[in-house]
Amino acid sequence: RKYLVKYGFVLDNDLVVESNPLGRLFGIGPEVPIIQQYGTHAITREMGGVSTLFPLTRSMSMVTPLPKGVSWDPLARTSEQSWGETNREELQRGVAKPDPADPKGPLTVAAVARKDKARIVVYGTSNLASNQxxxxxxxxxxxxxxxxxxxxxxxxxxxxxxxxKQTPVFLNANQAQLVFLLPVVVVPGLVLLGGIVAVVRRRAQ
Structure with a gap:
């Protein structure tokens, strides 16, 4: 951690919990934030509309003031509905809830720094690139x-x-709601309406 401080990184001692229900629609728990907010850095400049998963991640922040000669940019942030859980006992019991001392979202979970010719990128989790x-x-x-x-x-x-062969499509909250409403509410509603109209016409004849 002391090495990272020289490049402007502060690693928070927390576990990011995502309370946005979007992940649950796809069987993903609150310990796996779905990232849809990115910085303007070259690494992420083309990732608008693309989701990434940061399982079991901690959050991070920037040292203020930054060390001389260091530039620092966030790469990925969680949603406003997330927080950094700092109570390990609650985590172990599976009853985590946001406390006043917990950092609130959006939280930075990946960032980049430069100093002279040195380049460094820090993720809050090593699982992003795991086989899973x-x-x-x-x-x-x-x-x-x-x-x-x-x-x-x-x-x-x-x-x-x-x-x-690739895997689940992750939608934003509005898209997910639309996907739910179309087959569950709208289409059955149209079928029901069509049936009512047919009955009324038959009786009118």
Whole structure:
């Protein structure tokens, strides 16, 4: 941690909990924030509309004032409905709730810093690139873009074509609500309305 402080990083001693119900629609628990807010850095500049998963992540913040010669930029932030749980006992009991002392979202879970020719990227979790999560949504792009930037190969930064075998589609809250309403409310409602109209016409004849 002392090394990271030289580059402007403060790692918070917490576990980010996401209370936005979006993840639950896809079987993802609150310990796996779905990230949809990105910074304007080269690593994430093309990731608008792409979701990434940061399982079991801690949050981080910027040292103020920044050390001389350091530039620091957030890469990924959680939603406003998240918080950084600092009570380990509550986490172990599975009853975590936001306390006044807990940092509130949006929380930075990945950031980048530069000093002279040195480049450093810090994630709040090592699981983003694990076998379980690497191929989910934008995780592979996020990780490979990070590697390209660290290697000073910015021309390799992109959103790559998706494998047809790839996995769940994550929607924002409005999209998820629409997906729910169409098959559950709207379509049955139209069918019911059509049935009522048919009965009324038959009786009128």
């Amino acid at each position: 999560f690497l191929n989910l949504q934008g995780n592979r792009d996020f990780f490979l873009n990070t590697v390209s930037w660290l290697a000073e190969e910015e021309d390799q930064i992109s959103i790559r074509p998706k494998d047809a």
